[in-house]
């Protein structure tokens with residue numbers, strides 16, 4: 001055989017193996033496009049809230065540590081947050097996201113005086129419902145509440161979920177450096193449990209009693225402070241007996257559970273020691289039954305595989321955390337993740353449809 005013939009055969013073999021590969025890739029693509037991709041921690045804002053935040057920070061710059069005024073000019077990020085229409089839908093199409101479950105940008109309305117926070121929460125929920133009604137196939141949403149007036153917050157949960165048809169509630173961790181294990185806030189849990197609607201406990205900057213420890217290196221936010229604040233909030237709920245009082249309450253955590261799945265065995269061991277608060281169940285049992293976690297901004301196979309092993313694919317929901325995390329990376333990652341097709345369907349949409357009544 002001469003060299004050119006040999007080269008031809010080699011190339012033909014390469015071409016045919018490439019075709020085989022591309023056939024199998026396109027077969028996977030076909031099944032991948034069948035996923036209904038629902039992302040459940042997707043952010044928006046409205047000008048009234050950011051204007052009120054600027055006014056608050058100007059009037060009361062020491063309101064709480066880490067609180068800064070939103071940008072005075074409309075940046076690309078702010079434009080993306082304000083867009084509840086065509087621009088958002090186009091970005092979803094580009095990332096192959098079928099539906100976003102929207103929530104107000106942290107810290108929501110939780111930094112305002114109770115009356116102003118309550119009024120803004122109503123405005124935000126009405127605005128959100130308008131956006132959903134314009135794109136009912138593509139958008140859903142979680143209600144905003146002002147926990148600083150717990151009774152008003154409970155009424156707004158009722159109005160927003162039963163009345164307006166929103167799909168749950170989102171609370172940005174602490175309010176005025178207080179946490180929801182404080183029984184003063186339990187009207188909120190009572191309302192959520194009675195309606196069978198979940199509360200998404202979303203991060204925010206740590207409270208005053210923790211803030212100094214993360215005030216350097218810009219580590220008070222997404223780098224570390226958000227997860228530190230939210231995870232300690234959850235340990236307060238667990239150890240404070242919240243789930244003995246509200247056994248049907250559902251809490252959703254972003255960022256793969258804010259580190260807590262990694263800690264469950266340690267929590268069980270230490271909480272069983274003498275002198276610890278007496279609970280009806282072990283922390284890991286509450287975590288497995290009362291919590292779900294989402295993938296927001298944590299697109300990493302080892303963590304996903306660990307969380308599936310610890311909690312099961314029934315307790316994990318897809319989320320991106322747009323526009324702060326790259327949406328395309330999120331869908332590419334989960335499409336290719338080392339899980340069964342059935343588990344991916346649970347994480348992409350079946351769990352979200354069940355938990356958020358979509």
Ligand code: MN
Pocket residue numbers: 041043202254296321
């Ligand atoms: Mn977020």
